[in-house]
Amino acid sequence: MGLLRIRAGQSALEHIQKHGLSPSDISTVFGASGAAKWLAIYGLDRAIFSQWLAGASHPINLFGTSVGAFKLAGACRQDPAKALDDLAYAYIEQSYPNGFSADLIDVETQKLLNAVVDQAGVDEILAHPVFRYHCGTVLAKGLLAGASVTQQKYAMALAFALNGFGRNIHKKSMQRVIFADDRADGALGGRDAYVSHRVALNRDNLRSAVMASGSIPVVMHGVSDVLGAPAGMHRDGGLLDYHPVPGNLWQGEGLVLYPHFYSEVTSGWFDKYFFWRKTPKALLDKVVLISPSESFLASTELGRIPDRRDFLRMQGDDIMRKRLWRDSATRSLELGEAFLALAKAGDIGSIVEPI
Known part of the structure; x- marks a missing residue:
């Protein structure tokens, strides 16, 4: 097996088999939640945004939650390669030698935020000539909105238990907020059973929106009353859109490019x-899902996708964790090279599989 696995929904598959895949085919790029898992595809994202899509001249929507929101913000910088390099470095260099607290995690997360969304970054993202940036948060209701960690734990446990009755069971405790580039075409919006709010991004709320998109309940503080958004507590957008599903969020022309650390899409955090x-195939009809092959992941020193739980697994041995994560990130550059080679040779159609 090669380094990459490329899967496509029915309409996307037919298009690739007939016409191949080019940047002009892409109307939207999605980015999944997953914390440290992103390091497994950092190099793939780097190649896609700094090279393959660099010559695109038509508007392309970007939507992500949590680390997907962070990386797509980096993709909108004038130098996306450097921004993604800085984000990967900042993620690897996180350290919690004295244990974990919401205050300390916020400090470390601010470093990630500053790597891609400093004030110069805000202006670059909002003015990008091609990319139209969007990120998602959850507007928490009830106990999930509370500041008490005990309340949040109870709310999360209850949400987990109720999730067995169906994905839409959380409608009373979660609403979706999509922070959107004001220039975007409106193709991104809530298409499922959840209440969805659309909020225009600006210089005063972009950093807060990105931070909120990655604010995991229980372990992190939420972000309250984001400017221009519905009042209340905003938490990790991955709770509702863990691996954002295009059919739940997008209705547009063209294809959806989805660089992903998994070869499957899991709708909500609790669904995992x-x-x-x-995820129903119909909701992935126009998706091109690109992920590392199992054999590639097994060949890394870590032998798998990096995971946020590695902070606990290797607590007290930051040197080992950083070395293993650095190896995963460095090796992921091979994924980018493999994708560019396939695209240049026009060989994507030869390896694409149906979703």
């Missing part, structure tokens, strides 16, 4: 514990 719950 219900292995039998699969």
Whole structure:
């Protein structure tokens, strides 16, 4: 097996088999939540945004939650390669020698934010000539909105238990907020059963929106009353859109490019514990999903995708964790090279599989 696995929904598959895949085919790029998992595809994202899509002249929507929101913000910088390099470095260099607290995690997360969304970055993102940046948060309701960690733990446990009754069971405790580039075409919006709010991004709320998109309940503080957004507590957008599903969020022309650390899309954070719950193929019809192959991941020193739980697994041995994560990030540059080679040779159609 090669380094990459490329899967496509039915319409995307037919297009690639007939016409191949070019930057002009892409109307939207999605980015998934997953914390440290992103390091497994950092090099793939770097190649896509700094080279493959660099010559695009038509507007392209970007939507992500949590680390997906952070990386796509980096993709909108004038030098996306440097921004993604800085984000990967900052993620690897996080350190919690004295244990974990919400205050300390916020300090470290601010470093990630500053790597891609300093004030110069805000202006570059909002004025990008091609990319139209969007990120998602959850507007928490009830106990999930509370400042008490005990309340949040109870709310999360209850949400987990109720999730067995279906994805839409959380409508009373979660609403989706899509922070959107005001120049965007409106193709991105809530298309499922959840209340969705659309908020225009500006110089005064972009940093808060990105920070809120990655604010994991229980372990991090939420972000309250983001300027221009519905009042209340905003938490990690991955709770609702863990691996954002285009059919739940997007209705537009063209294809959706989805660089992903997995070869499957899991709709919500709680859905990952219900292995039998699969994302309907119809919701991925125009998606091109690009991920590392299992054999490639096994060949890394870590032998798998990096994971946020590695902070606990290797607590007290930052040197080892950083070395393993650095190896995963460095090796992921091979994924970018492989994708560019396939695209240049016009060989994507030869390896694409149906979703």
